[in-house]
Amino acid sequence: MNEKSKIMSPAEAVKEFIKDGQIIASGGFTITRKSYAIYYEMLRQGIKGIKLCHVTPGGPDELLAAGGCLAGITGCYVGDELVQVIHPFCSRQIKSGNIWHEDYSHYSMILRFKAAAMGVPFLPTHSQIGTDLINPAYDVEGKMGLRGKDERFPLAKFHVMKDPFWPEHQNICLLPALSPDVTIIHAQLAGEKGTARIMGALGGDVEEAYAGKKVILTCDELVTEDYMARDPNANQIPHHIIDAIVPVPYACHPVSSYMNYDYDTNFLREFHTAMGDDSKRDKWLDEWVYKIKDHWHYLEKLGSKRLSSLKANPAYAYNPDNDRSAYMNK
Amino acid sequence: MNEKSKIMSPAEAVKEFIKDGQIIASGGFTITRKSYAIYYEMLRQGIKGIKLCHVTPGGPDELLAAGGCLAGITGCYVGDELVQVIHPFCSRQIKSGNIWHEDYSHYSMILRFKAAAMGVPFLPTHSQIGTDLINPAYDVEGKMGLRGKDERFPLAKFHVMKDPFWPEHQNICLLPALSPDVTIIHAQLAGEKGTARIMGALGGDVEEAYAGKKVILTCDELVTEDYMARDPNANQIPHHIIDAIVPVPYACHPVSSYMNYDYDTNFLREFHTAMGDDSKRDKWLDEWVYKIKDHWHYLEKLGSKRLSSLKANPAYAYNPDNDRSAYMNK
Amino acid sequence: MAEQYYTVPEMVAVETSKFVKDGMVIFVGIGLGLLTASLAVKTHAPRATILMEGGTVDSRFAHLPFSVCEPRSAYGCTVTTGLFDILGYNAGGSHADMAILGAAQVDQYGNLNSTMGPRQSGDPFDILHPGWRATGSGGANDAASGLPFVVNIVHQDRRFPKIVDYLTSPGWMVKVFENGNVKWVPRREAGLIRGGPDAIVTTQCVMKFDEKTKIAFLAEYFPGTNPVEIKKTIGWDIDISRAVQSEPPSREVIDILRNEVDPDKVLLGGLKK
């Protein structure tokens, strides 16, 4: 068996694995480890009708919405944290009904991916009980006609049952598995076969990766599998579940990669401002996405001075001198 | 609030946390990371009526059975691996009905602990379906009269239900949570508040620790929490779930602690032989348990030459020259 | 009244931090929760342990983070793991003592709405066309489902309806759905066997919950506010008979807050009154 290399560019990874109408899981966590290099490329390749899902959202939701790639979002949050920055375009599209948003709690989302990863149809939780997150009247995917037709969507948003094991027989909420067509994650290190090492907090990436039918992994450094094997306890994701390895520097710019680079708040502020302003949005997308040839062109446009200013200091895992004033309303 | 130190000797840990009739979870995996120092002490303190449970068994089952500490075992296996070494005394006690054994699959056991760790009454799996592991006629804890009286035991061994989320509505098996009164685990490194770093394969220890109402942690080295914080990705268990820290060298002898010491096959062979032989068993227990004052005495009896011969070589994480002939029937 | 030596956000942080006892394990969300927990650790609760849902345990921030999973949020932590361990094992499995949560709305039973509602509170609500959207509940639902919690919220009329327009985190009386009907039941009866709201700290006051009715009453009002004015802004007939004026924070604690907890004004600068 001749093993094909999984190593490819962002454009190749999108071309090979991402199709219109797919369910795509976005790894990372708001301003950390979001593979922007892949999402920019999805806009350039004109991908349509994506159902985005994630344990934790971030700027790519806003980007994909603005690029016309999105049909809907299944998740728990619409924003970038940054002291409660809501995505202005995305939330407006949700209010107008142009993009549907199915609402779950944060933990519920990781349970949905974990169920898929485990190959079981559901996992149980006390979360969501007593709230409108399990109000049958608010079943958005149901209202969108997705249930009972498309095998990727369960027959119900949730199922409340009685615990059969203890005499109180308390209510417990079952959440259906969610197996995305493609999961996109970022790791600091990857072996040449795809073994991945995530540094810093893991968020929901391991669960999302195991849940995905295909997995695209961007990484800061590509190393030998032998190097990865020197510290196997530090690696979380085995190579056999990875389909594409995309080793590009600053794959997550404008957000951070623990230990390697910090987020770019000035860029993020411009991005958020442009997304909320009809007169600026298309111009921003032209300038930073559509008129950009590829990731190398993007990095060149950012310039080495800007990128250097984001470089992480190893004592902190971020740049302690990073200019964060764009989100500090002094 | 004056924080009491959790650091104590094996005798203090057993005296403070282990009581007759408890459900005890034993961490580690057959010949790796089993906290023998604690189990020896349970025999010396004459603990009775223990219901032992584990993701993975090992010699402590045999030891506790021989010491008269055990009422029953809930698990998937009765042995030490070592090319299929079954525990001779334990299995004879099971055949004679003196010790009950509730049978689950390996994964089912970790799911039971994981459910308790998550605070939910059950977790689902396809495991056990179609087999006698879910034959209602073989519900051992039920036959022992433990269900419906003691809150620690669920009303049923398992519960099969139809998946409510996909049109095929396939059968899935729910397994009840298992929250031990005390979990006993071993880590190579512990911080002085209890943060734990396990090196090598983790088995089911993280789940067992989170599931336990109390947790006793033996460790090879006690270090500062600041030292643990230098590589937080390498640590799995947070200090706030640990109740006792027992830092003693060779806490797991005669079994191994990855990176620190190898297993002692000659000791294990003598142990297994004595356990299977009515004329030798009590003598062995006297010599290696009851006439031993404490763990330091045990180590002294073993002698520094024997212990040195088990020391792990860092290039292998075990001793490549370890004499393993006792289990190689050439 | 003399010029105050502290700001409203500072008062909120100090009042909230009082709920953090030494040795507690605290789940914190972004924003005030994080500020409050940091203040507690640097003042009266040095042995409190901070959990954040990105996957960190016991962080000791050198710079206040913008996110619960950014590189700054892991500084000094003793364990980095994932969201499952924090929300599943620690919040769900009750290995934490309390949570500090924000919200867009809070009602008489301490139910939160972090997500959306109709254009006007109380109007019919179309889930496919929400009148307003906030960021969403994130892990606040999960923490509130398993842990005792304290709510931080900006004091504005529309934020205190009698019943939240869309319930995202469960308080003391919650919704169950049966055959197309909505029933209000105590949280324990619905299946929430642990936790519940302890207090609401607004930018003007502290509310606590009556032992019997489980309805929020006015426990404290900040210096410069008064119970009668506060009552006008609350959507239920709030009991103000037990209200006392809060002690102003000590100059010492304000100095720690300004100079040690948030010298860059990451959070103190950004909070509205």
Add this chain to the structure above:
Amino acid sequence: MAEQYYTVPEMVAVETSKFVKDGMVIFVGIGLGLLTASLAVKTHAPRATILMEGGTVDSRFAHLPFSVCEPRSAYGCTVTTGLFDILGYNAGGSHADMAILGAAQVDQYGNLNSTMGPRQSGDPFDILHPGWRATGSGGANDAASGLPFVVNIVHQDRRFPKIVDYLTSPGWMVKVFENGNVKWVPRREAGLIRGGPDAIVTTQCVMKFDEKTKIAFLAEYFPGTNPVEIKKTIGWDIDISRAVQSEPPSREVIDILRNEVDPDKVLLGGLKK
């Protein structure tokens, strides 16, 4: 017949290793499974990935382990994690291609018994007083529930009943329990949506499963054995009409097995014929 240059355990290892294709992800249990997978990796399947339930991925043993979770089992591996990831995500979630499992008994449908039974096969069985005990199923049930699998078993009469005395790993026809009754149904119908037995490799022969009946038939018999004698040891009316004699292993593969895979005779020495 000339003196054999290979032993029976070696023949079993070679025959079993043929089921491992290059690039496969293989779940292995202790004993022969481990020996077999190692042999495959060192011969025709260098890119196969070995999973062990202690929590290791892609180990490259320097010394054959005694346990699936001892220090030797992690040598050279690329990921060390826990049992949950291996049995849950990889076996349960179908991120592996096959399993190699041992057993005390195997029946016509490839059901395994790894654990216990009455004193005499077929006798009534008292779970509180089993007539015999083996170690138990460990992860074999879990692997067999989710993956295609090959069984290794010593060839002895009592090991091949028509129906296993106690069913621990599911084959093609399995038990479901309804209102006190036992019903035999195809594994898919019981809820086992993946996997199933591909072959049984004994110390004398290879059995495979008929496409239609899902009953094991004799596919190969090892040099020095014959189908008629084998049939006498099998508890069901086994079809031997399709049986062919196995190719003896090449001297080259035996050399690799002896000199590279298990030079210390950790497993080759300990196996009974």
